[in-house]
Amino acid sequence: MAEEQARGQGPARRNMLSKWLTVGTLALLAACQVVPKGRPGPVAPPPTATRPEPVGPSLPTDKERHRVALLAPLTGPNAGVGTSISNAANLAVMDTGGTKIRVTMYDTATGAAAAAQRAIAEGNRVILGPLLAEDVRIVAPIARAAKVPLIAFSNDAGVAGNGTYVMGYSPGQSINRVIDYAKSKGVTKFAGLVPIGLYGQRSSTALLRAVESSGGQVVSVQTFDRSAGSMKAAIVKMNAASPYQAVLIADSGRVALTAVPLIRAGGGRSAQILGTELWNTEAGIAASPALKNAWFASVSDGLYNQLAAKYRSRYGKSPYRLASLGYDAVLLVTKIAADWRVGTPFPQSALTDAGGFSGIDGAFRFNREGIAERALEVQQAGPGGFTVISPAPRGF
Template sequence: MAEAATVPQRANEIARRSVARGFVAVAALLVSACSTVVPRGPAPPRPTQAPPPVQRPDTGVQAGIPRDAARNRVALLVPLSGSNAGVGKSLANATQLALLDTRNEQVRITNYDTALGAAAAAQRAVADGAQLILGPLLSEDVRAVTPIARRAGVPVLAFSNDTSVAGNGVYLMGYTPSQSIERVVAYARSRGVTNFGGLVPNALYGTRASTSFLRAVESAGGRVVALQTYDRTPGGIGAAVTRMTKDAPFDGVLIADSGATAATAVPLLRRASPNTRIIGTELWNTDNGIAARPALNGAWYASVSNTLYRQYAAKYRARFGAAPYRLSSLGYDAVLLTARIARDWRAGAPFPEARLRSGEGYAGIDGAFRFGRDGVAERALEVQEIRGGTSAVVSPAPASFGR
């Protein structure tokens, strides 16, 4: 465990009782002894009172983390070792930075390494008195943590984007593909795209992306004329494009994968349908080199806003000497949310979970967000267009949610 905030230990002052009366009684006995005749020789030693035992102040030190009655305990569960340690440490740094920026003195955050076992980390956090859990990062870790947190009545703000693990005390901060697909499809439809094609990987992400894509196109009043899946193997997406082009032309094609994968498919798509608009998902926003891929010039994708993130990233680099992971903003925003609620969160009381379901939402580095009844964060997203090596906002994100 690593402490993200250091809190002075509490000491209890102990009063000491006076022993003056005992010394007066002893003095009277000594006076009486001096009037008695004694044999020659050295005088007997004078009786003395044994000193009272020394009482040490209670410093409040105990096994585990120190007692801290003035602050509420929050546990951060992230991978601090293993293959995902980089993003986990970036999340931990982000929470520390948020505490410093908000000057919050009502919350104490303790880090627990989920790489050593998410369930064990949650059990230690609950035993240490955590009243709120931030994290974990991975959906399988969320599943391991959920029953432990639920039994203890501790809400969980997870960083996963797997909506199947949300609900019943678990709230997801992660960027979900369904929201970005709905946003970019609606924008494409408003710009005249009617016939859509889709390329999705044979994976859980692809399955959920394809479902969201079909619903989004139908809701926007368009048509899906082609939808192909592919394996993430050499030549896999190329073969899917070959199958798809039999249904060309189409106005726009969603590629629900990384920017690098999309860039390999675009030249093949252009041969069959030169004017096809390429559409991406929120995955593209985590690719620092997305705008530098010439094949994606003119492509659209929806994501959280990067305006405030750039300021945060500069501050992060100045403090920690390295660039943050894009997902680290989830940790920062989770602390902003906690700090806001902590104004009305009495120390030692359970976390006021009902405040998470505020309809007006909250503001963070990634813009406005609010939790729905399903526990998934609904986010205000913008649409960006890749233009000659940069990304430009073509449809800004709303600043807040309407009633």
């Protein structure tokens, strides 16, 4: 079953469980049982024939299910996305029946270290989360000392390794995919507009590597601090360089809406506009004339749209796009649990199965560095929304 431990925030909230979903079978996602919001209590039958024994201050021993912790910000400024992830994880437990795993939620907003310590003390053998890279850095050594692996929701590749696995959407993979697609359409000269900061640094490196490996040329990469003056100055410098056929705007779609008219007014009048996975969270930008025919690579939304509909039905509001990470993390652990004996350590080697896993966001697998490699599609913006112009591969 799924439980929530909101430490210091009031009584624990409980969510319900139901039947298994095989990802890729679309009919099941729509057909899964949905229990009205606010009705507590487990659906899956509790273990029988044994009396539970305490393993911590509040949780009993479960003789038939594996204990899995989910760490996310359930209060504070990031509570919206954290709650979306945890609620989607509850839906996944419901869909898979909850016969193999018991998921307990811990609030990192009140202290990531304390949440991790509590999760380990209460017998959890694997941790899903945290969300923020800074929290992953705090939790990782605590979990490592207890030999409990982390499957984090961060997209910061820098926190991966040594028992920490990163599920978040990597800008590097998105950039590599859209550059490869552009190259297949005859684009060889690229420019880049990237924000100052870690995301921009990694995007710039990814752009240079992707273009080099495709046999193309990067004629200019300019940075900006998101102020209007800084962006304008960066675009002026970029347009003053050698002519380019495509420009990558490694920032949100709303930033791109401001940048594109400035690019068109200078040397990039006919340049192909490229974006990153960040655009997939902003469907409203597709109809803007400024981004007409722009390309970006991201995970597929096919199954996510069904998950979002079910989420709205149960919780009465739309989820954040990152909610699928919580759902897919539960699917992953449930799959591994089929061959994982209760009471033994989590079989960490199963995470690096070369065949990978399938989820709401499509096929993915963890590489040797602990970073999720994803099968991405290329989408194009237009008046009717985002349309797929290059489908994601079905596997590896």
